[in-house]
Amino acid sequence: MPRQVKDGRSARWDAHREERRTELVLAAVAAIDDLGPSAGISEIARAAGVSKPVLYRYFDGLDDLYAAVGRWGADEVMRRLLPAILTEAPIRERVGRGVEAYLATIELHPHVFLLLVRHRAAGTDPLADGKAAIAAAFARILGDTLRELGVDTGAAEPWAQSLVGMGLATGEWWLERQTMSRAAVGAHLTSFIWHAFSGTAEELGVPLRSLDAPGAVPGSITPLEERR
DSSP: OOOOOOOHHHHHHHHHHHHHHHHHHHHHHHHHHHHOTTOOHHHHHHHHTSOHHHHHHHSSSHHHHHHHHHHHHHHHHHHHHHHHHTSSSOHHHHHHHHHHHHHHHHHHSHHHHHHHHHHHHHSSOTTHHHHHHHHHHHHHHHHHHHHHHTSOGGGHHHHHHHHHHHHHHHHHHHHHHOOSOHHHHHHHHHHHHHHHHHHHHHHHTSOGGGGGSTTOOTTOOOOHHHHO
16 A cells, blocks of 8 residues: 655644643643642643643543653653763762652652552553653663673663662652651662662672773673683
């Protein structure tokens, strides 16, 4: 069958629809920030200055709107977190910077974060696409690190999934309970992640701190098993 080509009017409508969806997502975020995590579709529409039919013109129901908000949130996390962990610094310091970037991001929009995790428990997961994107980014970074250590990269994906799950659980607990400061919970989370990674690296035969050595380059670290 010949490939179908969209005409100019259709392409312009698609572009307008995406632009309008983006505007409505930002309006929904602002509304949830103000109204709290229990905000419903009617309240969000009213606070955003539109009617429910307008929202439903651009989103296929509440799940679709919340999924779009979830993707926005994941983009915000990655925009702040990835530069923090990809900077030139010792690995433990990079872990700490990444944790701080994540916690600072969800603290900016606590109601949005809590609404999304609560909606996940009630049915469709609005964080599914965002979690997958963040886990994929983590897996690539972890895979590169394991290759630099000269060991099997098979742990990259389960580690990435574990990081995402731990971040969600810790973030939800912290925002719900507020029993310690961001600095304190960040220090605990950084320590936990660092010791999990460094302990596993030690078992694999290469101290993780070896990547911080001056002049260390990919492939230059020899696993302990090969040194024996």
